[in-house]
Amino acid sequence: MVNTCAGTASVAKPAPPSGDTDCKKTENARNNEYNKMTNKNGQLTTNQKAVGPGTTMTGAQIKKGRGTKYKSGHSHKVAQQKNPNLAKGTTSKTSNMDCAGQPYNHSSASHSCHAEARVLDDFFKEVGKTSTVKASFVFNTLTKKASGKFQKIPCPNCHKMMCHAINTCKVEISICDNNNKKIDMKDHCNFSSDDERKAKYSALKIKLPLFP
Numbered sequence: 479m480v481n482t483c484a485g486t487a488s489v490a491k492p493a494p495p496s497g498d499t500d501c502k503k504t505e506n507a508r509n510n511e512y513n514k515m516t517n518k519n520g521q522l523t524t525n526q527k528a529v530g531p532g533t534t535m536t537g538a539q540i541k542k543g544r545g546t547k548y549k550s551g552h553s554h555k556v557a558q559q560k561n562p563n564l565a566k567g568t569t570s571k572t573s574n575m576d577c578a579g580q581p582y583n584h585s586s587a588s589h590s591c592h593a594e595a596r597v598l599d600d601f602f603k604e605v606g607k608t609s610t611v612k613a614s615f616v617f618n619t620l621t622k623k624a625s626g627k628f629q630k631i632p633c634p635n636c637h638k639m640m641c642h643a644i645n646t647c648k649v650e651i652s653i654c655d656n657n658n659k660k661i662d663m664k665d666h667c668n669f670s671s672d673d674e675r676k677a678k679y680s681a682l683k684i685k686l687p688l689f690p
């Protein structure tokens with residue numbers, strides 16, 4: 479079509495994708511995971527073990543030194559039942575993250591693992607359990623709620639393990655909010671109550687967590 483107002487109007491271009499670059503890249507990584515979990519009609523698989531409240535998909539960016547890697551992962555809803563508490567512990571399910579002599583419980587068995595926890599676990603397996611190597615992570619997560627909708631924040635269990643990584647392993651962790659904007663997660667740790675944590679998330683327009 480001829481633009482009759484050449485010089486005064488420009489041809490419309492598609493809007494650029496929104497969000498921060500890191501969040502867009504991690505969203506792409508997460509979409510790989512989504513594709514694995516959907517059937518050819520684009521619907522989430524009906525595998526009852528896998529999909530339900532608590533099903534999580536995440537895309538992660540890991541920067542260490544000059545290197546940048548992308549990983550993706552999902553966790554089945556049964557992870558919440560089989561590994562309901564990633565608390566500090568010393569069980570046989572101890573994670574590979576042990577910077578302050580306080581490893582978290584985390585089983586890497588496929589049906590029990592949590593998505594973001596798995597990414598951290600794999601990282602510390604690679605760099606050493608007690609490593610405080612300088613590294614930064616960006617997580618772009620979707621967690622399925624009971625309503626069937628997804629929220630963009632880690633499940634409360636991964637939240638705790640991620641905060642532990644920030645506080646004891648001194649890594650930097652950001653998450654991507656509903657607008658695909660990066661948020662420094664350390665501002666979301668160290669609350670005196672869970673209500674305070676929820677209020678903080680809410681203020682940033684990240685949907686509230688499913689689990690208390």
Ligand SMILES: [Zn+2]
Binds near residue numbers: 534553594636637
């Ligand atoms: Zn989780």
